[in-house]
Amino acid sequence: xxxxxxxxxxxxxxxxxxxxxxxxxxxxxxxxxxxxxxxxxxxxxxxxxxxxxxxxxxxxxxxxxxxxxxxxxxxxxxxxxxxxxxxxxxxxxxxxxxxxxxxxxxxxxxxxxxxxxxxxxxxxxxxxxxxxxxxxxxxxxxxxxxxxxxxxx
Numbered sequence: 001x002x003x004x005x006x007x008x009x010x011x012x013x014x015x016x017x018x019x020x021x022x023x024x025x026x027x028x029x030x031x032x033x034x035x036x037x038x039x040x041x042x043x044x045x046x047x048x049x050x051x052x053x054x055x056x057x058x059x060x061x062x063x064x065x066x067x068x069x070x071x072x073x074x075x076x077x078x079x080x081x082x083x084x085x086x087x088x089x090x091x092x093x094x095x096x097x098x099x100x101x102x103x104x105x106x107x108x109x110x111x112x113x114x115x116x117x118x119x120x121x122x123x124x125x126x127x128x129x130x131x132x133x134x135x136x137x138x139x140x141x142x143x144x145x146x147x148x149x150x151x152x153x
Contacts, residue, residue: 025131047091062105067091073143075146078133080081082117082141103133118142123152 052067053096082103084134086096099121115129117139129135139150 021107022026052091071096073142075141077102077138078105080133082138084143086145094143099145101139101144103129103135103138105130105133118150121146121148123150123153 022103047067047069056065057107058065066089068089069086069091070088073086074083075082075084080103082101084099084101087098087100089097099119100116100120102114102116104112107113109133113130115126115127116133121142121144123136123139125135136152144150
């Protein structure tokens, strides 16, 4: 591995390997590959093997089973909470395919009210929100996978 003079580029022998961590994960680069790294990628929570139930079979033997999952991030706000969901369509994905954020509040035992705040990082102003909750301020509490703020554009 070689770092160029200005420290901006790392060159790796195309036949070489780079160890990522103590788990033994290895990345191999194709000749001429370019890798750009920007910022820090968050640690992706993954289901455990026990949670995936790998030996569970479908009722119809020829059916294809896909395990998807959603990671939820919750931020308390007033009487309720802002919940962001990171939807992964496979346990092998390194980033979510879809993200959504909503506000939820318990009205009384067993009854909750919720409304959408944002989708894929963008503020969603469709529908009505209770007067007691400022939708834009609530959306500032969405926890996006990439770490950015909710956009209103």
